[in-house]
Amino acid sequence: MEEEKRKQIKDRLNRVFQEVFDDDSIQIFDEMNSDDIEEWDSLIHITLVVSVEKEFCIELNASEVGKLENVAAMIDIIMSR
């Protein structure tokens, strides 16, 4: 059940990444972080976080925003809501 939910979230999150970075070929994986996508800087991180909040209808608090270092951390937070 949890795995199924996690997979669904991963798929939706993948779509968010593809839209934010304007690249339909992106395939996210758990350990993926800013080192893996050239454009992923602190500026686009904000756009990414806002997109995640909107897509999953969640609100991250100020310190959580800074802690989303990789895809796995993002999925964890989304699942926890």
Place this chain on the structure above:
Amino acid sequence: MNQRGQNMQRIKKLIIKEEFIEAFKQLQQFPLPINDFIVQQKCARLFSKIPKESLGLKPIKIGIVGTSTMEHFANVFYFWMAKEGFDVTLYLTEFNTLDQSILNPESKLYEFCPDIVWFFTNYRDVRMDIPFGCPAEVLDEYIQEAVSRYVSLWCALQRYSSAFIIQNNADMPLTRIFGNYEGSVSWGRSNLMRLFNLKLSQSIVPGVAVFDLDYISSLYGKRLWFESKYWYHSKHSFALDAVGLVAFRGARLVSAIKGQSKKCIVVDLDNTLWGGVIGDDGLEGIRLGHGADGEAFVDFQKYLLDLKNRGIILAVCSKNEEETAKLPFLKHPDTQIVLDDIAVFVANWDNKADNIREIAAVLNIGLDSIVFIDDNPVERALVRNMLPSVSVPELSSDPVRYIQDVEEHCFFETISYSIEDQSRSEMYRVDVQRKELQHKCTDISTFLQGLSMEAVVGECDQMNLSRISQLINKSNQFHLTTTRYTETQLTVMMKDSNVICRYFKLKDCFGDNGLISVIILRKANPLDLVVDTWVMSCRVFARGMEDFVHNEIVSIAKTLCCSRIIGRYVATKKNAVVRDLYSKLGYALIKSDNGETESEWVYRIHDVLDYKTTFIKKEEVF
């Protein structure tokens, strides 16, 4: 995929096919200023893929000196500026280097040579440590001190740069330590912020405009505006979702600084200025004054009248018999607008696009200066289609919303107000009367003589500076070199002993045209007088004023013992009307460059033969 997603895909494809103009045209239609951060960033990203050179935009450089993170705003600002017709290059000063960037004449900001500098501050930058219960006299000192900090930064900037300055005021926050009581005491923080903002607006000098951030924060909704998460995380001073709204309104202000605001509002009558159809319902049947929508129409008329009183030209374009259409303005007890408020009244059965073209021609203004208001979506669509440079706002079906519908577009932004503005609509109306006289006269000399024209020449001064600056910056047609000078630059020129600045005012038997021409002459060397700037209001074309000004230039040249007057013409899309002016005045062509888009002319001074006859009598003001 939803509608917006489909639109974006379509625009993406156009960009790939390099159909940039069409892509930009479609891109402009989809985002609204109020759309959220994601939509704005998507739009910004698509826009960044279009090469700017393909769009024919005007370049402009803006330095943003911010005390918060401005990068996300910057992305979006590029797009909203392009919508106003500008290709903006931005320089963002390093985070929190307000003083260093301004006070150091060698800072990167000055190296950038911006046309405009935007002090993007917010309420957190207003430091007023005022003790609770502070007495009124002492209060004023604190506020003055807080405002002085900004005033000295403006002065410092104006020493090193001629950039125009945009200064944010303070977006009053929501927290009230004393709760509602803060509204009852002038030392309460709410009132302190209001007093600060008021003092700020009272302290502005020429070359500075306030950007009312507080108003925008209210408009957006302060609860959402002060979303603090992104302040604590990454120092964004206002809600990311408000970025579109701020970018749109900032771009409108820049447009106003560059003289591009709308000048004229053309309105329909039936169901726009009153409820019902005058031709069918008659005076008693139309709804104006009584009942819910009757009152709404009265308020809309009052709104339009206020706009006219501030200098926006009011014109009517209606499908009606003229007599019938004029009836409410003459006889209805609740009409706010009377016939004299309307510069041009067009009521016939022709299509509205042709009529609007006619109105623009009569007023001698560009179609891009016009806003068209009509309750009928079919008419709106027709005009949008046929006259794409006319602005046609969407109108709600409920007249109670009409004012809001017009307001939210910020069509009439300005950075100045002069006594000339008050009477502008009247001047245009009176001008229509002159044209009617001209049609009746069989020859031009009789007409000109009949006008009994008198002109005044004056030395440019502070009192007339606002109007002089307006004329130089907003004129496009009769402007030989299309120079654009800020009030600060003009003040410097006025003090320069090698520069002669003169203004001209013209009146005739119909009325006073006010200040309608400005010349800036430079003594380049002992023998040559160069015409740096010659601008004239189109309202007074072909009445001999050109010759009158020429006579004055010759007079000045003789006083300075110059033997030659050098004139330059720089062609633009709008100033073809003066292309042959120097030739007609008797100047000889020296050279022409750039495929004939720039030409230089010389007039050699003789004696008595230099003066041309006009029907204009001269009055001196010195």
